[in-house]
Amino acid sequence: MLRIGSVVMGVGDVARASAFWMRALDYVPREEPEDDWVVLVPAAGSGPQLSLGLSETPVQEYPRVHLDLYAGDAADQAAEVERLLALGARRVDWHDYPEDADFVVLADTEGNRFCVIDTGHS
Template sequence: MPVSLHHLVIDAHDLPALARFWAEVLHWRVLSEREREIVIGPEETAPVGICFMPVTEPKAVKNRLHLDLTCGAEDREAEIERILALGARRADVGQSGAESWTVLADPEGNEFCVVRPKRTLIG
């Protein structure tokens, strides 16, 4: 059997706060909570979730891997505002301003993008 993706793992300085931020952003829920890890996902049987693991040091450099989030085109600006209200901030990683995505950072500084919706290909 080939390998498959199980979890994305995010290091967190404030484990419960960061896990709950991402659960709110994604409309997911906390699936398990232990002293040294919190897992969130859309449901218990989901093939992939996000696992938060504690670290003592704060984030220092730009992510080598980031999440791209999408929503309906008509909802994009409202979703960005909702995510900002949850504790995200706008981030500058060298974008020109002409991009089709918006770069944000979570409360611990992990960058992620809200991108335009995928186009549906016909035929």
Template sequence: MGSRWYALIVDAVDPERLGRWWAEVLDHRVESVSPREVVIGPAIDGHPRIVFTSHDPEAPARNRLHLDLRPDDLDAELERLVNMGARHVDVGQPENAAWVVLADPEGNEFCVIRPKR
């Protein structure tokens, strides 16, 4: 049991520009582009990905970088992480979100994503 590192999330004012720049720097491929998100990853196995998301510089301060984890069993992993000292965090995520936001013992936020079905 446990989680696999799925992605590093980077808040960006211009996700497409920054994502394409890092793809070139790291010799990664651009996996997807949408108005609010650009995903890049290594050509071999695609993990971990780097996801550049739209960030409003006027928005309240939050972590500009965070990890996304994808466990095999969401509920068991959430219990394990909380028992290890993580805590649930409300950052305004929708009630039906496909992820759960936690903070590590020092307050650094990270997301645990529902497994693929």
């Protein structure tokens, strides 16, 4: 049986991206990072890996694959969005927000889009 081993993201600066995602998710390198590749794992144990590989392709404005980061409720979501912004993320002007959106679209330090989801949203 197959299982997802790692989510892989292309980045222009592996060191900068890994610094952001390690602080954002409390992850650590699985082994010594290379200049063009690092695999990050949860510091506290099991969970999905995040692999960052050097890429020269441009960031997609509307990526087909992205990360959804789950927050507990609206207050948790707001606090996490502010924390991620302080780490270097930026807000994305997303014109496709539904009227009662449970998600906020951000971009990491490399421009990769991801969402912070209010999982308490009904």
